[in-house]
Amino acid sequence: MGLAGWFDRIQMTGVGNTIRVAVRLCFLAVFALAIGFTVNAWRDLKDVQDRIRYRIPENTIWAATQSEIELSRMLSELAPLAYGAKSVDGRKLALQFDLMWSRAMIYNKGTLAEAIRQDREQSKIYAAYFAALEASDDILDEVVAGKADAAARMLAILSPHRDKLRSLTLESLNTDRIERETLSADNDLLQTQLSRFGAASIVLLILLLVYLIHSERRARHLLEDANQSRSSLLREREHSEAQAERMKLLARKATTASGAKSEFLAMMSHDIRTPLNAIIGLSELLLKQKEQGEESRMLGTILRASEGLLTLINDILDLTRLEAGKLPLKLGAFSLATLAQDVAEVAAVLAKENGNQMQVIIDPSLPETMVGDSDRIRQVLLNLVGNANKFTTNGDVDLSMEAAGPVGETCTVRFAVSDNGSGISAKMQEKLFQPFEKGENAQNVRAGSTGLGLAISERLVQLMGGSIRFESAQGNGSVFSFDLVLENAGVSQPVAADHCVAISSSVDFSGKEVLIADDVPANLMVARKMFETFGARISVAESGQGAISLGRAKRFDLVVLDVQMPGTDGVAAMQALRSEGPCRDAVFIALTAQSFARDRKRLLNAGFDHYLGKPVRLAEIAELLAEISNTRLVSGLVDDSSETPALELDVEEISPANPEGDAQADAGSYLDIDFLSELIEDLDHDTLIALINQVHNEMDTSLPVLKQGVIAGQDEDVRKTAHKIAGLLDQFGMSAAAQSARNIEHSPAPASNGQEVELLMTLSRIGLNALRDHVDSKMGMKENTESADSENSRGGRWVA
Template sequence: MKNWGIQSRILLITLLPLIAISCVLGGYFIKVRLDDLDTLVEQRGLATIRQLAPACEYGLVSNNKDVLQKVANSTLNELDVRSARIYNRFQNEIVHSGPDMKIIDDRDELPNEIQIRHFQDSIRLITPIFAQNLASYENLDLSAIGFKQDELFSEKIGWAELELSLTNTELKKYQALLTSCLLLFSGILVCTIITIRFSREITTPLIKLTQAVESIKQGNLDVRINSESGGELRILESGINSMASSLKTAYDEMQQSIDQATEDYRQTLEQIEIQNVELNLTRREALKASQIKSEFLANMSHEIRTPLNGIIGFTNLILKTQLTARQLDYINTIKKSSEGLLAIINDVLDFSKIEAGKLVLDKTPMNLRDLVEDVLTMMAPAGQDKGLELVSLVYSDVPGDLIGDPLRLKQIITNLVNNAIKFTNKGSVIVRTMLEEQKQNTVTLKISVTDTGIGMTEDQQQELFRAFTQADTSTTRQYGGTGLGLVISKKLVEHMGGDIGVESALNQGSTFWFTVKIQKAEESNTIYEVNRLMEKRALIFDTHPTARLALSHCIQQWEMDADEVDDLDILEELAFQANESQSPFDTIIMGVGQDQLESQQIIETIRRLQEHLNLPIIVLINTTDQQTVQRFQLLNVSCLTKPIISAKLHETLINNFFYPAQLHKHNVHEHLPEHSKVPQKGIHILAVDDNEANLKLLRTLLEDLGHKVSEAKNGAEAVEQVQIEVPDLVFMDIQMPVMDGVEATKTIRSLDERKYLQIPIIALTAHALSGEKEALIQAGLNDYLTKPVSEDQLSATIAKWVDKGVGATSQATNTPILLEPNRPKLELPGTQISTQQGIRHENASQENPTQDNSEMNGNSVDIEECLKLAANKEDLAKDMLSMLVASFDRDIPPITSALANGSRNDLLNSVHKVHGGTRYTGVPKLREICHNFESAIKEDAPNVQIEEYYQAFLAEVDTIKAWVSASDWIVTDQK
């Protein structure tokens, strides 16, 4: 109805009441008329039967049927009378006239008074007859008809019945109904015509008004209306004409204004174009100036770092000589000043790079637990000098393997931990890592650094995260710093889609936290022999509650059970009680703080535990002092330094449980931090640098480490030296005359022989601008160090890249590598050597060990998988394979015997034992055969199928034995 026009609305308003009233009144009068016709027929029948009853009195009394028949026949002349009957006083029909009446099924006897009954097409009337009018018949003989004088006027003498037809009445009803409907529809039609006629008097002017308004809306402001109507429509017509005239005037004025504004805008555009040309010239000059500044920063980095390299390097060399107390003080002052200047240069360059928008984040695989532990290990000496406890607490729901920028994350954490150590004189620094949110393959992590230092007021907190400022300017002199560390951290966190903040109170410590969004790795690169430590029990002692909790979280990730104590007496009591119970402890891990290093109680407790308990003890000490380490090692315990590195702790637990005889064959430096390790044997290193001081320092440091050193002053000489004698490792400067380090590396990699692809080339660069790391890796370099370099850095790098062929992981690329100096390189199955970098890419399957990967390597023994399952420890991998081969002679006879005896339970146990052994070494075919063999036994397979698996099992065992006998990778007792 909302879309109806005016004419439709007028018709509805006019005709709807009319039709409703007409239908109501017409229906009422038709109903009354039809009821009247029914009543008229009934009344006519009553009148007829009342006349018939007296006329039959004499005939009934005199039993004169002729008279009664005449009376009945005369009744048929009445309107609508169909038939008539007369009954005597005994209810017997004596006279009938007309067609037969319809039979009434439910009537038992004739009524005592007049009765009317209605049927579908007729009406039946019956009335009793009394002798009321017979007194005038004097000669009537009552005895002849069986009546007594006193009974004649009191008893019924008979009955009369009529049947009336309703056909004529129904016809009259239809005639009345048709007439009424015709009159009703005629009236409605006439009213409709009249209404339409008068509605047009209203709608026609309105239509004209509507058309005029639509024309005005389309922009025809010259239209005018003349509908010759009156009243309100005339007023509306006049108003629309006036509005059109006003719009026309306003439009003309607006058009004039637009023309004027367009002219003004055109002139403005011309001025803007002139300004754009000027701004473009200015922008080009600014870009050129920015480029000059970037080049200046790069050159400044190189030029400042180069002399700093000499200053710091020779300062370290002087510190190794005999000095007086005053000279030692001066040299230490020079060293601290140089290191401070280097830190300032690094901060300024990082800040410049971020401000220039040239920061690019890497997306490489990384392990967050290892990353945090690396930072704490690097900062451990500074913390241990103050007696601080450095703790890494990674909660169990934090995924270990992620895809992100480990270098930048490490930079953020290092800044926060460095600040925490700087402003904390006693207590602890705790790094907590927790999972905040996880959506599909992206996780949001929150990392917090809590210290027990001097804290800050709310006003001081407001000054944080601003460039070249500190919370308290007075602390600058006391603690040093440029105030850029937190600013750089904030920018890096924002680039990673996170936030950073602080919670602190004066003299109550501080908690710096930040969040980052990182992508989860599709496959795990962390290899732990979890099932070997599953359900092992450990008793943990540490007086520091958070360190104790962190250690518990660490070992629980390997599905070990852990109990914690903070008292030595309780430690002994629990250990002895558990030893007497059904579930003794498998190891005891004791954390020793700096205040407990000289404690005799610790020593005595360890000795009592060793005397009464046969279980390994691991001691964690918060120092790197070699004398302290050696003192604890003399107690025949495994000694590790804090902060704890989970991989080292895992390795120590495995060795304690499964290789106790090899625990104490290593030198003391095996338990020292990673940066203090050096190869046991000197190697040949090529040092390339155009600066005499740098080259001299590098040579001196390397020779002090026991290595053979060759020199080259530019890239061209480096290429020649490599072709004359292939070195085990190259330290390559980048900016050099004749041929720079990048071009020299590309030339070396492009040489035809494969041995040149496997040389680890480490960049020595003073650059810190964005994109250099990626360019170095793409050019074929394996890693890079930033000048100035220290002896520890060189030692750690050499140990990482050249360490008896054990696979290591590049800090720069997180890519597993395999390097073996002084002997041909072993190309393992399932690996592929890159033609650019000499980096081995993993292609081996990461699926369940039961999955058959024999199609990939084609060998029964997969050395690559052996190394993986042994955490990349070659000796351990060889031992595991040797143990498996040695177990064949012991475990196969029970299988043969059980198969011959038909004992499925014994057969299942024997096969399961061998199957368990195959899961710890790289024998994929045998592992799958054992898996299927065991499954068939459990599923009660037919004997024929069991026999087939048995024969395949024996054949594969023979193949493995033949491979071991023919291989020089492993030496067994069989050879």
């Protein structure tokens, strides 16, 4: 029976598993011992052979004795000279010294050197000998020259080493012979042991191979099972990958759908706002002309219905922005009392219709002014107060503002709206803040609610760091409240001016020429009537090309252009009028139903000075005209002899003569931070830096051209170059430098404005450095010092 059969027989017995394990362990133990003994014998044999290899060979020891002989000859040559011999052969002495030195070098080579290094006593002797040789070498020239004192010194240095070398050589010869005999015997014994252990290991290895062959048969069956499992796993993996591809496809579809939704909302907003512009605008104009009566009430109903539709559009857009996380907060100082008054005045109409009494309660311990986004707080409160009035009839609606904690640099303000109306059922409370959910009673239907107000309010409060709470029971009214942490503005920040109609009476555009272009006749009529309200002389065009024709034939103080006109649109018309003709210095206003923030920035960057969103309100036009009158130099609006305010910056602080002021200025003084935030969100860091570098290169080219145009007195070239620079800087939010470029462009004599050109150069350099630092800091990345130094040195060329 073979060994493999024996293993099979063992496995077939009742205790096969136990015996198999025991046999394996015993076999492994024996095999390990055999291997261990073999390895140990091999290591001992290697050690013996190494010791034999590093012993001093006989011929090497003989060669070492030559060093002693040559030392003795050198001493013999030195002795006569040292004791007063008159003549000496210097060449012979030098030759003998070289021979002695060469014989000594054998101690630093080969096996003799290795043997010496392993013997500490010998190492000390030979080290001392070599030190004596080096010391003798220092006086060899004097000895060769026949100086007896030098010969005596060398003799004294070398003489002590002759006997030591001789005794060591003799001792090494005797010791080496004995050790060789011992090592040879050990070598023979170890070779015998190694052969035996090696043979045993080979036998055990053969046994191991037999066992492995037997085990391989069993492993083959296991492998087949494993292959089947692997095939199953591969099928599952392919299924998972197919699922992942489907998920990616769904994600792409979702992204496409989101883009389509945004495009639809933009188009819907535009298409609805355009007719609303005519409805609201004409209603306002007719209300101003009608006295109180039935027609006036009907017009008021039309206006409120239109405003309700506009609120619906704004709600949908706000919800979209909130869901996308792109609705920014605009913080500023505001009065709590004014805020409460605004809310109460707006809600008063609906409260009166439903027979409700409204009361506003403000905690006297609250500061007069706070810092926050008053527009968004007002939006939330208007929604809550509006809902309270909708669901309450002949009841009470209270708006309260109270301190919910200590008043200091910051204060937690609790805003609450309570009513004693119909209340909210338990079922409705579960889905109260879901979009498009409405109340259950008929009163709500009559109010025309869209079900978006509370959903938007909840998200707005969360955006401002709070959360809406409510308490309600059907038939017992409701209380909605939310807490916001607001800063105490104190007296350090001015309160934003109240938005009131009184501003319209203070704006006088009498005698000013205004050009209005819109392809929709109703919108054109509304805009014309509204601007005529302020005394302006109006010219109209129904196309962009018509506006260009009128603008090139006559000078206008103000040009209002609808953005989306067939053929030549508002942007193209504005750029054409700015490039040449009498309207180059006019104030250009974009009129559009596109309501997204990015649309406003795009139009301002394209070259428009201001922006009006449809539907246009008289109060908005009045506020815009007041701003234009106060901040822009339009012929006749301010004294022509006064200087145009270049920028809201201290020119002395950042003039070319004082560039050190750059580092002290805040980035917000030079950059449009809100615009850059969106730009940073849309582009990656490397792309932004590459674009900034490209802007840098463009400025390197354009600024010298601008400077040369000023030197040559070429007004038109300077104007065109300044317009190009302004557009380029606006594209990257460098607002201060862009404003400086526009001041040059709109100047009556651009080539004479050398100081403004130098200011532009300085602001461009500062703005680019601030832009690069802002991008790096916002993205958590910094460019290397060499790159920054290089860019700064380039920027230095702009300073005249």
